[in-house]
Amino acid sequence: MPCAAPSAGREATPPSVRTAAVRTATGAARGERFRVYPRATMARPVRTFHLTTFGCQMNEHDSERIKGMLRTLGYEEAPTRAEADVILFNTCSIRESADQRFIGHLGEAKRLKAERPDRIVAVGGCWAQSMREQVFELFPFVDVAFGPGQIHKLGEVLLQDSLEAQAGFFEFEDFAAHLPAARTRPFQAWVQISQGCNCVCAYCIVPQTRGREVSRPPDEIVAEVERLAADGVREITLLGQNVCSYGRDLDRSQRTTFAELLARLDAIEGIERIRYTSPHPKDIREDVVRAHAELPSVCEHIHLPVQSGSSRVLKRMRRTYDRARYLDRVAMIRELVPDCAITTDIIVGFPGETEEDFEQTLSLVEEVRFDGAFTFIFSPRRDTEAATMPDQVPHAVKRERMQRLVDLTQTVARERAQRFVGRTLEVLVEGPSRTDPDRLRGRTRHNKTVNFDGIASPGEFAQVRIGSATSTTLAGEEVLLARLGGGAH
Numbered sequence: 001m002p003c004a005a006p007s008a009g010r011e012a013t014p015p016s017v018r019t020a021a022v023r024t025a026t027g028a029a030r031g032e033r034f035r036v037y038p039r040a041t042m043a044r045p046v047r048t049f050h051l052t053t054f055g056c057q058m059n060e061h062d063s064e065r066i067k068g069m070l071r072t073l074g075y076e077e078a079p080t081r082a083e084a085d086v087i088l089f090n091t092c093s094i095r096e097s098a099d100q101r102f103i104g105h106l107g108e109a110k111r112l113k114a115e116r117p118d119r120i121v122a123v124g125g126c127w128a129q130s131m132r133e134q135v136f137e138l139f140p141f142v143d144v145a146f147g148p149g150q151i152h153k154l155g156e157v158l159l160q161d162s163l164e165a166q167a168g169f170f171e172f173e174d175f176a177a178h179l180p181a182a183r184t185r186p187f188q189a190w191v192q193i194s195q196g197c198n199c200v201c202a203y204c205i206v207p208q209t210r211g212r213e214v215s216r217p218p219d220e221i222v223a224e225v226e227r228l229a230a231d232g233v234r235e236i237t238l239l240g241q242n243v244c245s246y247g248r249d250l251d252r253s254q255r256t257t258f259a260e261l262l263a264r265l266d267a268i269e270g271i272e273r274i275r276y277t278s279p280h281p282k283d284i285r286e287d288v289v290r291a292h293a294e295l296p297s298v299c300e301h302i303h304l305p306v307q308s309g310s311s312r313v314l315k316r317m318r319r320t321y322d323r324a325r326y327l328d329r330v331a332m333i334r335e336l337v338p339d340c341a342i343t344t345d346i347i348v349g350f351p352g353e354t355e356e357d358f359e360q361t362l363s364l365v366e367e368v369r370f371d372g373a374f375t376f377i378f379s380p381r382r383d384t385e386a387a388t389m390p391d392q393v394p395h396a397v398k399r400e401r402m403q404r405l406v407d408l409t410q411t412v413a414r415e416r417a418q419r420f421v422g423r424t425l426e427v428l429v430e431g432p433s434r435t436d437p438d439r440l441r442g443r444t445r446h447n448k449t450v451n452f453d454g455i456a457s458p459g460e461f462a463q464v465r466i467g468s469a470t471s472t473t474l475a476g477e478e479v480l481l482a483r484l485g486g487g488a489h
Contacts, residue, residue, distance in 0.1 A: 049075050050084035054102055055092025057277060058239050059125055061181075061190035062151060063090045066124070068180035069155045081112055086120045086158070091127030093205050093381070102127060106139065113141045120144065120163065122154060126209035130382070132170045143167070148210055149195065151176045172196075172211050177224055185430060187459035189233045193221055193261065194240035199280065202318045202385040203350065203378065206241055215247050218256040222264050229270035234459065235428060236265070238276035244283035259287035266295040272461075273428065273445065274298045278305060281329050282321045292337045300337055301371075301447040304329065305345035309364030310357035313350055316389070323364065330368050341371040341416075341446035348405055349378040349398030351389035358401050365408055371416045371446070372472070373409040377402050410471040417448065417469035424479055427464045429456045444474070454478025 049070050053063040066088065067077065078084035087109045091102050109121045122144040128135060129147035136142060143163055146153050149172030157167050175192055183189055196211040197204075225236060238261075240246060246258040256264075265274055274297045279288070281304055291298050304326075308314050311322035333340050346361060365373070377398045380387035427442035433451040434441060440454050442462065449472065456462035456478060463482035468475045 047075060048078040048084050049086040049088055050078045050081045051088040051090065052081075052105055053090045055090075055094065055126065057190060057237065058148075058192070058241075059090050059092055061192060061239055062125065062148060062176065064181040064183055064190065065151055065176045065179040066090065066154065067182035069152070070158075071182055072180050073155060073158065075158075081108060084119070086122060087112065088154075089123045089125070091123060091125035093126040093130045093209055099127060106142075110139075110141045120158070122146070124148070124151065124154065126205070129170055129209040130205060132168060136166045136168065146170065147172070152179060155179075172214070175216055177216070177220065185458065186232055187234045187428075188430075189228045189236050190239055191221065191225060191228070191236050192216065192239045193243060194246050197241035198245070199242065199320070200318050202316065202389070203347065203381065205381040205384055208383060210241065213242065213245060213249060215249050217250065217254050218247070218261055218264065219254070221261065222268070225265050225268055225271060229268050232270075232459075234270065235273035235275070236271060238265075238274065240276075240278075242278070242280045242283060243276050244279040244285065244288055257287065259285070259291050262288070262291045262295060262298055266291075266297045271297055275301065275447070278303050281306065281326050282319070284329055286332060286336070289333050289336045292333075292340060299445040299447065300339055301341040301343070301445065302333060302337075303343045303345075304333075306364065306368075307345060307347050308350060308353070308357065309361035310353070311360075313353055313357050316352055317347075317350060318385070323360065327364075327367065339446075341448070342368065343372040343374075343447070344368075344370050345374045345376070346405060346409075347376050347378050348402045349393040351378070351386055351393065352391040353378075353393055358405075362405065362408055365405070365412060369412055369416055370409060371448075372413050373405075375402060375405050375409060414469070414471040417471065417474065420444075420446075420448065420466045420474055421469050422466065424463050424465050424482070425450070425474075425476075427452070427462045429454075429458050429460050429462055431458050440478075448474050450474045450476060452476045452478055455480070 051063055051066060053059055081087050089102060089105065093099060113119050113121050120143045121141055123135065123142055124146045125148060128145045132145070132147070135145045143166060144154060144157050145168045147170040150169035153169040157163065172195065175195065177192065194213055194215045196213045197207050198213045200207065228236065244258050246261060247256045250256065262274065265271060279302070284304065292300060292302070306326055307317060307319060309323055314322055330342065333342060378393070425444045427444055427450045429440055429442040431441055433439040435451065439451050440456060441449065441451055443449055450464055451473060452464045452475060454462055454464065454477065463479040464476045465479050466474050466476040
């Protein structure tokens with residue numbers, strides 16, 4: 001079995017699937033028993049799986065754990081859903097578009113389940129968590145549903161000889177770090193440092209799907225990164241809903257700030273790049289920014305979501321900072337790490353957003369000069385404050401504003417990227433270019449994608465002379481003499 005030994009409070013043996021069911025939040029609080037739904041017994045052993053992942057880097061990391069667990073149990077990954085014995089979805093619920101895409105895929109799973117009733121359909125992730133009280137009633141063909149904190153339960157279910165009840169698991173138990181991970185690239189790895197969020201942003205469903213913030217003990221994180229380094233990993237990305245508040249919930253004996261954690265990880269031999277996502281503007285402090293300037297492995301890139309340039313809208317969003325506070329954080333970054341790349345998230349059309357509010361967002365983009373931006377049209381999420389706010393912005397207005405914002409952010413990003421033209425940058429090679437398989441692709445320390453001509457192999461660092469730049473990518477040629485001892489500049 002791939003699962004670690006049970007921790008305190010965890011069942012020593014997998015629960016019988018015959019008695020597994022949906023345990024609602026209310027029911028769990030009252031100690032109510034599971035509900036049971038009769039299911040058909042599996043006709044034959046399950047040996048193949050197909051997994052579709054929606055959403056953020058946290059979900060990508062969770063999917064790596066799911067794949068690693070299943071492969072350890074002897075399952076093979078099927079190229080298509082039609083060839084799979086287990087059809088898996090790792091879902092996102094942050095935006096309505098993610099829900100719609102997932103529901104469309106779920107329709108195919110329903111058809112395939114009807115063709116072969118012994119197939120197992122499993123739904124995990126944030127959507128499953130948010131729909132925990134309804135998922136089996138709305139989608140009776142789904143066999144297993146589990147939240148982000150219950151990934152290991154899928155393995156326990158699949159170890160059973162038969163599946164006779166719908167099985168739902170939604171109470172956060174522990175981080176999935178004890179599960180093996182099937183990483184996309186052997187030299188890069190995600191490392192989860194916390195789970196959940198204590199913020200109450202009016203538009204966000206994450207606190208409902210991933211719960212309140214829980215930090216992993218620092219020694220556990222360091223041990224995981226040491227193992228990764230020994231396994232050949234050269235770049236890690238730390239994951240958390242708000243990484244800069246890391247450690248505040250730990251007891252005094254383990255209390256560690258995020259900056260202190262970065263310093264400990266920087267000292268691990270073999271780890272040459274450290275990235276993280278994402279900080280909250282209210283929590284990023286000077287010690288974290290100084291880490292980018294002083295710790296060799298911490299990359300020169302900070303993703304700092306602003307969401308709006310209007311203080312009035314930020315207040316309605318419950319972001320707990322205003323425009324001036326955000327610009328102060330940016331000024332600190334520019335002073336301490338002058339060449340740092342700053343990227344952001346922006347929401348267009350939040351309820352009550354006026355043309356003047358939107359113009360303030362445009363002016364903030366001009367002032368900050370972001371290296372890139374993820375832009376989103378506001379979509380109401382169920383059970384969030386913003387979903388019922390008055391003064392919803394008409395969709396046509398949101399689309400028109402979005403186009404103006406995209407045009408501006410791309411122009412600014414393209415102008416910012418020109419500073420790299422003529423420079424030689426260190427690029428971690430990831431593989432062939434997606435647009436030209438005869439070229440290579442990799443990323444700089446600034447998190448810029450580079451397509452280039454060269455002879456380097458995936459996992460190697462190449463020195464690349466940059467010849468041109470767009471808003472999203474750089475292009476150049478590997479400096480072959482650098483292999484003889486030259487450096488980047």
